[in-house]
Amino acid sequence: MKILAIHADHLTFEAKKQAIKDPEPVESPKETVKECLVVFMAVEKGDEANPESAVQQLVAQVKDIAGQVKTQSIVLYPYAHLSSNLGSPKTAKELLAKADEALQEQGFQVKRSPFGWYKAFEISCKGHPLSELSREITVEGAAEQESEALEAEKKLKSYWYIMDVDGALQELDKFDFKDNDNLKRFSLYESDKDRSAPKEPHHVKIMKQLELVDYEPASDSGNLRYYPKGRLMKKLLEEFVTDKVVEYGGVEVETPIMYDMQHPALAKYLQKFPARQYRIDSDKRKFFLRFSACFGQFLTAHDATISYKHLPLRLYEMTRYSFRHEQRGELTGLRRLRAFTMPDVHALCADIKQAMEEYKVRFDLSLSTLEEIGFSRDDFEMALRVTKEFYEKNKDFVEYLVKTINKPILVEMWDEREFYFVLKYEFNFVDANQKASALSTDQIDIENGERYDMRFMTEKGKEAIIPYVLHCSPSGAIERVLYALLERTYFQEKRGEQPSLPLWLAPTQVRLVPVNPQRHMEFCKGLAEKIHQQNIRVDIADEQETIGKRIRDAEQEWIPYVVVIGDRDVEGGKLTVRIRGQQDQVQWSFDELVKAIKDRIKGMPWKPLPLPWLLSRRPIFVG
RNA sequence: GCCUCUGUAGCUCAGCGGUAGAAUGCUUAUAGCAUGCCGAAAGCGUUUGCCUCGUAAGCAAAAAGUCGGGGGUUCAAAUCCCUCCAGAGGCUCCA
Numbered sequence: 001m002k003i004l005a006i007h008a009d010h011l012t013f014e015a016k017k018q019a020i021k022d023p024e025p026v027e028s029p030k031e032t033v034k035e036c037l038v039v040f041m042a043v044e045k046g047d048e049a050n051p052e053s054a055v056q057q058l059v060a061q062v063k064d065i066a067g068q069v070k071t072q073s074i075v076l077y078p079y080a081h082l083s084s085n086l087g088s089p090k091t092a093k094e095l096l097a098k099a100d101e102a103l104q105e106q107g108f109q110v111k112r113s114p115f116g117w118y119k120a121f122e123i124s125c126k127g128h129p130l131s132e133l134s135r136e137i138t139v140e141g142a143a144e145q146e147s148e149a150l151e152a153e154k155k156l157k158s159y160w161y162i163m164d165v166d167g168a169l170q171e172l173d174k175f176d177f178k179d180n181d182n183l184k185r186f187s188l189y190e191s192d193k194d195r196s197a198p199k200e201p202h203h204v205k206i207m208k209q210l211e212l213v214d215y216e217p218a219s220d221s222g223n224l225r226y227y228p229k230g231r232l233m234k235k236l237l238e239e240f241v242t243d244k245v246v247e248y249g250g251v252e253v254e255t256p257i258m259y260d261m262q263h264p265a266l267a268k269y270l271q272k273f274p275a276r277q278y279r280i281d282s283d284k285r286k287f288f289l290r291f292s293a294c295f296g297q298f299l300t301a302h303d304a305t306i307s308y309k310h311l312p313l314r315l316y317e318m319t320r321y322s323f324r325h326e327q328r329g330e331l332t333g334l335r336r337l338r339a340f341t342m343p344d345v346h347a348l349c350a351d352i353k354q355a356m357e358e359y360k361v362r363f364d365l366s367l368s369t370l371e372e373i374g375f376s377r378d379d380f381e382m383a384l385r386v387t388k389e390f391y392e393k394n395k396d397f398v399e400y401l402v403k404t405i406n407k408p409i410l411v412e413m414w415d416e417r418e419f420y421f422v423l424k425y426e427f428n429f430v431d432a433n434q435k436a437s438a439l440s441t442d443q444i445d446i447e448n449g450e451r452y453d454m455r456f457m458t459e460k461g462k463e464a465i466i467p468y469v470l471h472c473s474p475s476g477a478i479e480r481v482l483y484a485l486l487e488r489t490y491f492q493e494k495r496g497e498q499p500s501l502p503l504w505l506a507p508t509q510v511r512l513v514p515v516n517p518q519r520h521m522e523f524c525k526g527l528a529e530k531i532h533q534q535n536i537r538v539d540i541a542d543e544q545e546t547i548g549k550r551i552r553d554a555e556q557e558w559i560p561y562v563v564v565i566g567d568r569d570v571e572g573g574k575l576t577v578r579i580r581g582q583q584d585q586v587q588w589s590f591d592e593l594v595k596a597i598k599d600r601i602k603g604m605p606w607k608p609l610p611l612p613w614l615l616s617r618r619p620i621f622v623g
Numbered sequence: 624g625c626c627u628c629u630g631u632a633g634c635u636c637a638g639c640g641g642u643a644g645a646a647u648g649c650u651u652a653u654a655g656c657a658u659g660c661c662g663a664a665a666g667c668g669u670u671u672g673c674c675u676c677g678u679a680a681g682c683a684a685a686a687a688g689u690c691g692g693g694g695g696u697u698c699a700a701a702u703c704c705c706u707c708c709a710g711a712g713g714c715u716c717c718a
Contacts, residue, residue, distance in 0.1 A: 200710090200711055208634090209634095217691095327716060329624080329716090332711080336716095336717070419718075426718090471718080515675085516676075544675085545681090546674090546676055546681055549680055549681080551678045551679055552680055553679085562678080565677095566677055569677095576677080576678080585678075620669080622633080622634070623668065
């Protein structure tokens with residue numbers, strides 16, 4: 001709170017015009033007070049953390065000044081122009097009223113000029129040395145600074161380029177985007193900082209319609225609820241990514257989700273990472289919720305005995321959850337959350353050569369992870385962010401990356417290094433609203449080895465700090481993968497295709513529709529059991545509805561294979577299969593059906609359907 | 624955190640001071656197609672009854688509402704005002 005106190009011979013003020021929606025009522029339009037201390041004051045954001053303390057301090061200050069100038073008459077005069085960081089009108093009004101009351105209790109005569117009006121005033125200042133005083137009042141809890149990194153990012157200057165597959169850099173506006181429409185959309189998004197979106201993102205409706213995910217009003221924003229089908233898809237993705245990382249050499253650990261804010265290594269890292277944290281009080285200590293797996297893994301590595309023979313050491317965790325207290329307005333559907341599931345694999349490297357070799361391996365890991373999930377290379381765009389210095393010294397390395405992905409990429413170059421890393425790439429998905437979101441990413445970190453005091457024994461038997469740490473999320477947040485998969489169906493529809501999910505992720509892979517739910521049920525149950533034994537998810541539309549209705553329901557659920565079972569099929573030995581995305585139905589034997597499906601989901605994890613097979617036995621979670 | 628819009632039955636939405644209702648779905652989407660309404664009162668879903676059906680909605684009836692929560696204005700509030708909550712969009716931010 002800022003105050004300006006003036007010892008006046010007289011003050012006249014007159015409310016002229018309403019300045020805010022809900023101003024205080026005016027008792028008498030024009031008032032004059034003689035021989036008084038006029039306290040111009042502005043309530044600030046910081047005061048909201050602890051209004052009681054602000055009032056207390058204000059009263060103490062005013063009492064002090066009034067004592068010095070020997071007056072009993074006080075005018076409290078709200079004066080917004082003293083501050084550029086005003087509190088809300090509501091708090092200000094309450095605070096004024098409380099201050100008024102408290103001063104009267106101290107025996108002062110208090111007048112208040114009404115809050116929320118443009119006012120005319122005339123003041124005569126006495127002019128003695130104590131007659132004009134300004135004071136600033138701060139309350140505890142208000143002084144929490146934004147992190148250095150948040151501040152730094154505001155100042156950081158970026159240079160934008162497109163790098164083609166030969167490694168040649170071109171200015172953004174000189175590049176011909178003829179065959180790279182998606183890259184153009186991505187580049188504009190990044191460089192123009194144009195964030196306008198016309199509508200609600202496509203996937204929000206779908207995630208509810210397919211009964212995958214929903215908002216949970218009883219939790220904090222950005223903390224979602226998963227229904228059985230959504231949980232299944234998420235679990236499959238989690239398992240797939242984990243399998244990929246373990247195959248690559250990942251050493252899976254599990255670490256706590258909250259950490260002491262006062263821990264020396266953590267406190268410094270917090271300053272370097274411009275995300276906002278959830279905070280938790282426990283006993284005497286204050287904790288923050290992790291925003292990645294870095295803390296747990298680095299602290300683990302700090303305590304471990306590591307030799308050069310163990311490097312590169314790949315520590316891995318699928319964080320459920322990582323927490324980032326994003327600003328309220330930034331949250332949307334599955335794209336940006338406050339609690340999300342992120343695979344995080346670090347590689348501790350002995351030197352730059354090893355770091356770069358390892359980086360290449362992980363680059364392939366990320367690419368194959370996204371492609372095996374079901375994305376094509378056209379579904380995402382690569383961005384590379386690098387300091388000028390690192391780029392100049394390692395052009396070959398950068399060229400290798402762009403050649404590997406084999407399409408032009410967006411490059412952001414910085415003059416100075418503000419973050420803990422010197423280079424990172426991302427694979428970005430661009431949605432129908434032109435919003436880009438990072439999926440896979442990997443960073444070369446040159447600070448945290450030292451900050452966390454991670455050491456290893458070199459070949460020469462000397463202890464050394466681990467100089468390079470790679471930070472990779474091979475798929476990006478799992479929720480975000482789901483977002484991209486759902487959002488992508490918009491483009492499928494645009495092209496005239498039926499929207500669909502990758503077969504290995506489809507909650508129901510085969511739906512059996514008995515023509516007569518009574519007469520054909522035995523056969524269906526037997527068939528379903530056989531299909532299930534082949535590790536294919538199956539269910540049975542056994543409701544008392546027409547065939548047409550049940551087929552329609554299956555189509556609206558995006559079921560990949562629909563098999564209608566009637567007398568013909570029970571007796572004939574062939575199955576009539578309706579395949580999503582194809583016009584005609586096919587007549588298949590059981591083995592042909594199984595083979596067709598197995599060919600498409602080869603090598604991907606499988607889990608049974610966590611719902612009753614009979615549709616008539618399932619609750620409806622969404623409408 | 625700030626600004627704008629939104630919140631009506633499980634879902635999708637109309638109504639916008641006076642009886643709780645006319646639109647909804649699909650697609651090749653600046654438009655087209657289908658079904659409905661203008662006639663006792665939304666459509667889908669749910670429940671019950673009828674129908675026992677071969678590839679995108681069979682027929683009928685019933686139940687179902689704190690009109691997001693709280694406060695105010697008014698003879699009267701879903702409708703106007705204030706406030707809180709939630710969602711979307713913008714600003715900002717996005718490791």
